Amino acid sequence: MVRACFACVVAAFGFGLAAVEPTTVRGGLFPKIDADTWPGWTPSSTFGEQFGSWPDRRVPEEVQVWCKGFIPQNATVDVVGGFPTFPITGPGGIPIPGLLGQCAAIDGCDWSSLPPASDRPTDARFWAWLGVSRGRGAGVTTHAKCGMSHNVCCDRRGCGGGQQYGDVTCSKACPDNEMRALRLACWTPGGTENGTRWASEGGTCEGGAILASKMYIQGRGGNPCGEVLGIKPPPASWDVGVAIFPTKRKVTITGFVDDSPSFECYARAKDDGVWGAPVTLLQLPADIRYNIAVELAGYSDRPVNDDGRLFDLPDARAQSEGIVAFDMSIEEGVKSFLEQELYSTFDPVFSSVAVADRVAAWKALEKEKKAQGDKEVYAPGNEPMNPNSILSDYGERGPDGVPIKDLDGKPLDTKALAKLKKDLDLVRKPWDQWQEDKRKYDAYLLSQVRNSCLSVDSTVEWTADVEHLRPLSPTSKTPMVVTVTYVPDDLSRAVWLDELLQVNGTIVNPKVRKDKNVAQKLKGLEDRCFKAPGVYDNLVQKLMALSDDAAIWEGVPIQGAGKKVKLKEPKEPKPPKGLVDPAELFKTGRNEGKYEDYDADGVPFTKADGTEIPDRKIAPLRKQFEKAQVAWDKNEATMATYQRDLDKYTVQETGGGDDSGASGVPETQRSAACEVAGKLVMTRLVNTLILLHGDELGVEVAHRPQVQQSPGSTITTNNKHNNKNNKNNNNNNNNKINM
Incomplete structure (x- = not known):
């Protein structure tokens, strides 16, 4: 299923929806630019003065500008085989020979500032981007590539060639030379006399510091699945220039795009390993009333950023500080709130679930040991094929872990998917069995070693066969010496601590949340905690203090400039x-x-x-x-x-x-932003503290007598670092559970 809209220019479907005005040419009759010579962005004769007027700012670790195009969600006529689609028809709804009964799969999405996540678009036709790393010429990267186009049989009676309703009848990518990043250039401090004199043409992008980088993204992609009798559908003409100024933290775009599809461009900056929020550069919707073939006739004619605006990139570091900042007094306030509001209900349920899981696992272990008896366990034999060796040949996976697309992003048809599932089942069964046999074999070898030291103060001797099971120091990761400190009287029911199910708060937590009483307590918990006395004031005041830093608001439009909102008297x-x-x-x-x-x-x-x-x-x-x-x-x-x-x-x-x-930002705007940021902080903090509390409860549950003494008895040990010179040898990591 097409789920997102990662694309730079969605391939121009040569045919499409019947149009309100099916015969009116929508594209430009004459070209706006000469594609053979157009350089994209170029500095004007006075650009040196403009550049010098901008303050120097912190150079980001990375800057990325990307542009995408997509057929929007509201163009969907029907969903067929998991694809949003519309019928393939000519102007006026005329059927197209060779494509009868077929529909074009579209993106079916809305505006999205998500950046490109792979080399080739997996669910659209094209995308492109320009990136600059650490403000260096050697760090400039460009990318432009076609994605996949799909036709789907949408006639319930079937289509030609034996294709059934819902089958993918065509999956192709247009040639990569139809989506290109051209005329890449950079301007350096030396080549511009420190930004005062700018040549119209930049130099190659290499070496050290640069003041600017630009490229021309040229798109001429058509729908490769719309070709009939050697006649190609009209392409989506896309001529966009992109420029990045890293030392000023500014970007701009220019050029023209076709009347369809919808186009969008965004930019973002990374500081201290954190990406800042994307800045919207362009959002041009397509008019879906018109047939796409009509929309794409002629040349690109819709202007891109025709007023030449330059966009500022906020400092991601400052944004991050504004979101995550809180101090210990706030954390203590939240802990106190959770103690009063949640834990009296949460704790008993957690303990009950954890004890039940632990005892059930213990009984299962005893049953397994009894069934095994003194029988020798043999090595599991040669390792069978790992299912991952099959999965590595495919792309995106579905919720069940089975791939739904190939490496090129092409959705797997029904037959291919059924065959893949069958192949995986054939491979997984012997693999899972081998894994289980190996676990039992390792447990058998380990028991043989341990059975030789069932006396207090004896040391476990690790053989080569079980060395990989030897515990490691949690700090130095070196092997530890295991010494027995307690042995129960009934050795037939002796259990080593690492054989028991360890209570994991993260695993138990979801089960606890399903309890109806706990679920009722959790409903709206974050909001109630956010508004609680001693929490709200401390948190919002902290965020408001941080919000007065002008760097946080760079590139953010000031709301309500020139007008005041009349407040009503509160009751x-x-x-x-x-x-x-x-x-x-x-x-x-x-x-x-x-x-x-x-x-x-x-x-x-x-x-x-x-x-x-x-x-x-x-x-x-x-x-x-x-x-x-x-x-x-x-x-x-x-x-x-x-x-x-x-x-x-x-x-x-x-x-x-x-x-x-x-900051120069009105208090009302800062206050509203801090409210939103505060709720994000509170949601994160509340859930983190609940998970940590669960881990603490897990340790407590493991130390309870009723869990320790029934249904068996445990052997306890002292684990020491295997290093005689280690000064911490006397501070043993004691695994004894005091029940």
């Missing part, structure tokens, strides 16, 4: 019925005078007459307190939001302006 929210400070819950109202002593939270433990309250009666009092605490915290968060809105309204009414600060 003070009414407190919920029965709201009471949890610390005063048992000291006031109907509880006044009932109790004498209280714990730190305000929960009583003695009555007014001095008698102690039994634990079984304190428990329901604690639940009342927790319920009151939840209501109190929720109201506090609501009031905090109201107060922030009221403060903004008061500033407006008293004549205060919108503080743009050092």
Whole structure:
């Protein structure tokens, strides 16, 4: 299925949808440029002055400009065989001999700033890009290549040649010379007298620092599956010039494109290993009312960036800092929130699932050992064919791991896919069996070695056959000496710790989240945590401080320039019925005078007459307190939001302006951006802390007596680094589980 729109110019289908105006020529009757001589972008006679007026900025690790083209989603007439398609017809819906009953597969997508991800487009026709690494001539790269075009039988009665409905009737790529990166050139500091004098033609791109690089992307690709009787369909004419100025962090594009398909161009910069957000350079939609053959008649005539705009590339480092910045006080606030809101429900479910998994695995191990008895296990024999050797000959894989495309991006037809699945099944069965036999053989060899040292203080002697199973130091990765520290009385049920299922929080976590009570707690958890007292203010204030850095906003349009948004006076929210400070819950109202002593939270433990309250009666009092605490915290968060809105309204009414600060960006825009960034930070932090908490619970579960003592007994060991001179030898990595 065509899922995305990675392409530079989608191949011009020679035929297409019946048109509203099927006979009107849409393309330019005369060429806008001379393709044989047009250089793409060229510096004007005054460009030196313009270049000198731009401030020098940090040179990015990489700059990339890419352009794509696609037949959009709203052109889809039907989905056939997983492909968005439209019928192949001539102007006016005239059938095309040789293509009867066939439809053209299209991209079926919308604007997408995703960059090219492979050498050849896997789901469209063309793409191209220009890149500059570390501002050096030797780091300039270009790319332009055709992708695949597909025709699909869309007649339910079938098509010629025995093709059935949904079969791919043609899969071809147009020749690569129909999509080319031409006239690459670079300008250096020396060749421009440090940017003051620019020749119209640059030099070769090689060596060290450059001030500019440019190329001309020329597209003349037609649909190779639309050719009939030697007559080729009209091509998509595409003449686009691209230029990058690394020392100024600017890019520009120029030229003309055809009336179809839809075209888009983007740019991005990398700093400190982080790609910044893509900057949109061009988005030109196609008019799908017209037949594509009509759209492509003539020459490229739609102007690209006709006002000559130069686009700034934001510093990715500054963007990254604005998203991930938070300090320990925020993390502690989130931990406290999760303790109150989630873990009381999450922890028991996690423990129950982890214990069940561990005990089930233990029972299965004992059953396997009992079935094996003292029988000798033999080596599994020669390694059979690895399924990966087949998979490496194919491209994109489906959700089941089976390839759905070949290496050229061509979707596999039904017959090829069925044959591949059959071949994989034939290979996987012996491979899986061999893997299982090898696991059992390794376990058998290891048990033979271990059975020779079933006494306290004995050392496991690793033979060559099992050396690869020997534990390694987690720090130095060197082999460790394993010494037995405990042996159970019943050796027939002895189990080594590494034979037990290790509780992995990451694996158990998804199972826990399926529990209905946990799922209810998780619903909207990140938003509630973000708005919690002690979290929201700290996080947003931190982000707002970072947002006042002008570098973060370079290339970002200022919103609301020249106009002000009139704020409405916020209404003070009414407190919920029965709201009471949890610390005063048992000291006031109907509880006044009932109790004498209280714990730190305000929960009583003695009555007014001095008698102690039994634990079984304190428990329901604690639940009342927790319920009151939840209501109190929720109201506090609501009031905090109201107060922030009221403060903004008061500033407006008293004549205060919108503080743009050092960044020059209005506070309202910075605040909105920080809200979005804060929620991203919160989502990431909450989920990370839950996973870490799961790992901690996993260790706790593994140390519980009921898990350790039933249904068997474990042998425990001390593992030491195999290095007599290691000063840390006395700080053994003790694998003993204290249950």
